[in-house]
Amino acid sequence: MASTETTPVQDAGSVEAGLDALETTATGRPPLRQTFVNKILPPITAVAVVLVAWYVLYPVVDDPTKLPSPGAVAGAFQDAWLKGDLVGYIWTSVSRGLLGFVFALLIGTPLGLVVARVKFVRAAIGPILSGLQSLPSVAWVPPAVIWLGLNNSMMYAVILLGAVPSIANGLVSGVDQVPPLFLRAGRTLGATGVRGIWHVTLPAALPGYVAGLKQGWAFSWRSLMAAEIIASFPDLGVGLGQLLENARTASDMAMVFEAILLILFVGIAIDLLIFSPLERWVLRSRGLLVKG
Amino acid sequence: MATTLAEADETVDFAARLEHVSKSFTGPGGQQLVLDDISIDVAPGEFVTLLGASGCGKSTLLNLVAGLDRPTAGSITTDGRPALMFQEHALFPWLTAGKNIELALKLRGVPKPLRRDKAEELLELVRLKGAYGKRVHELSGGMRQRVAMARALAQESNLLLMDEPFAALDAITRDVLHDELTRIWAETGVSVLFVTHNVREAVRLAQRVVLLSSRPGRIAREWEVDIPQPRRIEDAPVAELSLEITEVLRGEIRRHGQH
Ligand SMILES: Nc1ncnc2c1ncn2[C@@H]1O[C@H](COP(=O)(O)OP(=O)(O)OP(=O)(O)O)[C@@H](O)[C@H]1O
Numbered sequence: 001m002a003s004t005e006t007t008p009v010q011d012a013g014s015v016e017a018g019l020d021a022l023e024t025t026a027t028g029r030p031p032l033r034q035t036f037v038n039k040i041l042p043p044i045t046a047v048a049v050v051l052v053a054w055y056v057l058y059p060v061v062d063d064p065t066k067l068p069s070p071g072a073v074a075g076a077f078q079d080a081w082l083k084g085d086l087v088g089y090i091w092t093s094v095s096r097g098l099l100g101f102v103f104a105l106l107i108g109t110p111l112g113l114v115v116a117r118v119k120f121v122r123a124a125i126g127p128i129l130s131g132l133q134s135l136p137s138v139a140w141v142p143p144a145v146i147w148l149g150l151n152n153s154m155m156y157a158v159i160l161l162g163a164v165p166s167i168a169n170g171l172v173s174g175v176d177q178v179p180p181l182f183l184r185a186g187r188t189l190g191a192t193g194v195r196g197i198w199h200v201t202l203p204a205a206l207p208g209y210v211a212g213l214k215q216g217w218a219f220s221w222r223s224l225m226a227a228e229i230i231a232s233f234p235d236l237g238v239g240l241g242q243l244l245e246n247a248r249t250a251s252d253m254a255m256v257f258e259a260i261l262l263i264l265f266v267g268i269a270i271d272l273l274i275f276s277p278l279e280r281w282v283l284r285s286r287g288l289l290v291k292g
Numbered sequence: 293m294a295t296t297l298a299e300a301d302e303t304v305d306f307a308a309r310l311e312h313v314s315k316s317f318t319g320p321g322g323q324q325l326v327l328d329d330i331s332i333d334v335a336p337g338e339f340v341t342l343l344g345a346s347g348c349g350k351s352t353l354l355n356l357v358a359g360l361d362r363p364t365a366g367s368i369t370t371d372g373r374p375a376l377m378f379q380e381h382a383l384f385p386w387l388t389a390g391k392n393i394e395l396a397l398k399l400r401g402v403p404k405p406l407r408r409d410k411a412e413e414l415l416e417l418v419r420l421k422g423a424y425g426k427r428v429h430e431l432s433g434g435m436r437q438r439v440a441m442a443r444a445l446a447q448e449s450n451l452l453l454m455d456e457p458f459a460a461l462d463a464i465t466r467d468v469l470h471d472e473l474t475r476i477w478a479e480t481g482v483s484v485l486f487v488t489h490n491v492r493e494a495v496r497l498a499q500r501v502v503l504l505s506s507r508p509g510r511i512a513r514e515w516e517v518d519i520p521q522p523r524r525i526e527d528a529p530v531a532e533l534s535l536e537i538t539e540v541l542r543g544e545i546r547r548h549g550q551h
């Protein structure tokens with residue numbers, strides 16, 4: 001530091017402006033070509049490789065009841081589409097899944113909050129809640145059928161049992177990871193009690209909560225498919241799980257492939273359209289996501 | 293044995309009054325006395341710096357004054373709820389700079405239509421016009437501390453508590469923020485209790501420097517600083533007094549041997 005005995009205090013503003021300019025860098029969106037090379041090209045390549053492998057393998061196996069040709073599977077899709085059933089299959093399952101997920105959200109969120117904040121409740125059901133996460137939700141299908149019968153409420157019950165623990169646990173770990181500094185800062189600003197929860201705890205816990213939602217959706221979708229496969233019943237309407245089960249009983253391998261691909265695509269699509277953008281937005285707005 | 297706010301209709305001649313405040317923590321090795329019999333008055337509009345070696349209990353003391361913790365003995369009275377600026381900026385990363393300030397206004401009960409203008413005003417006061425929509429992670433360290441200062445000022449408390457707010461900044465930025473703080477203090481008439489372990493910083497800013505000893509923290513000595521503002525940290529009188537205080541501080545630390 002040079003001694004600057006004559007620098008007037010009024011100079012502070014311009015020094016600050018200089019420092020600020022030095023310390024901040026402009027951030028822009030990456031160019032379109034880069035997005036294509038980094039984000040879009042790799043999955044397309046992967047799918048292409050799988051398709052090529054399929055074309056090569058199919059004549060080798062040479063048994064359409066084991067490995068149908070890509071053409072036959074495409075035909076199954078086309079059939080369902082032309083009969084107008086395809087959208088119906090998807091909608092039946094997706095509407096069940098999302099509605100069940102919303103219920104799970106409404107139950108899991110307050111549950112997570114109570115477990116996170118009330119010591120007694122936490123000691124009582126905290127371990128069970130995290131233990132339940134490792135219980136495959138298929139295990140709930142038989143008791144749900146016995147308790148509720150073969151109907152939609154049984155499907156929703158299975159979704160809830162699969163998703164609620166994930167959502168609640170996500171919120172609990174989100175709340176646990178809130179830096180104490182934020183809580184103390186909130187208190188000095190006057191955010192105590194409910195206002196503290198609303199203005200500080202919940203927003204600070206959001207990243208963990210969203211991770212829980214994402215996992216909760218994956219669990220919902222899996223449990224729903226399990227329920228649909230095991231408890232397929234014509235009156236319930238044909239969802240993707242029933243489609244798969246119907247295909248199996250008809251020994252129609254092309255249709256089996258169709259159903260599996262649909263289940264996979266829908267699960268991925270919901271994640272890509274809803275949960276991943278949500279997660280990215282939460283992380284990016286806090287500077288927790290490094291671009292590139 | 294409590295931290296209390298002065299009654300609303302009571303006229304007080306202090307911004308904060310600490311009477312025989314002690315604080316001990318129960319650790320693995322039993323009771324540890326951190327603060328011992330601290331009595332300080334901060335007059336309205338006064339700028340006091342609290343100086344002490346690392347670990348002597350400065351943050352503990354500020355937490356007590358802020359009401360985040362309770363003293364083991366003694367009493368603390370403040371004229372209204374104090375604002376506290378932490379060593380780390382403690383801004384909420386899910387809000388923009390402007391919204392951080394608006395939250396402080398909202399929690400104070402400022403009606404919504406007034407908040408935006410008020411927040412812009414405060415940002416201008418810390419010379420961050422145009423930073424309203426910036427996320428915390430998009431700001432530099434110095435800018436964050438200034439936003440934190442604006443948020444603390446938004447509380448319009450009579451007392452501003454600052455816990456080594458500039459410790460992590462480079463010398464030039466810190467210099468600039470010293471100027472800012474002195475200017476804002478003069479403009480708003482707020483009382484400031486400023487904690488630091490940097491002797492020059494203490495002298496540069498304060499009207500009164502209070503030196504704390506370590507283990508347990510006791511008031512070792514006080515100095516009135518009557519060097520006229522604006523001061524600069526390199527000014528000869530500042531350096532001179534700093535030297536004197538440093539000698540006393542050294543003596544305090546030496547008493548403890550290695551620590
Ligand atoms: N919650 C606590 N429990 C137990 N001991 C504590 C607690 N908080 C602080 N201490 C102890 O009190 C002493 C003073 O801590 P404090 O953080 O107040 O120091 P400080 O003067 O602010 O130091 P620094 O300049 O490094 O910030 C330390 O020895 C610390 O170990």
Ligand SMILES: [Mg+2]
Binds near residue numbers: 350351352379455456
């Ligand atoms: Mg400290």
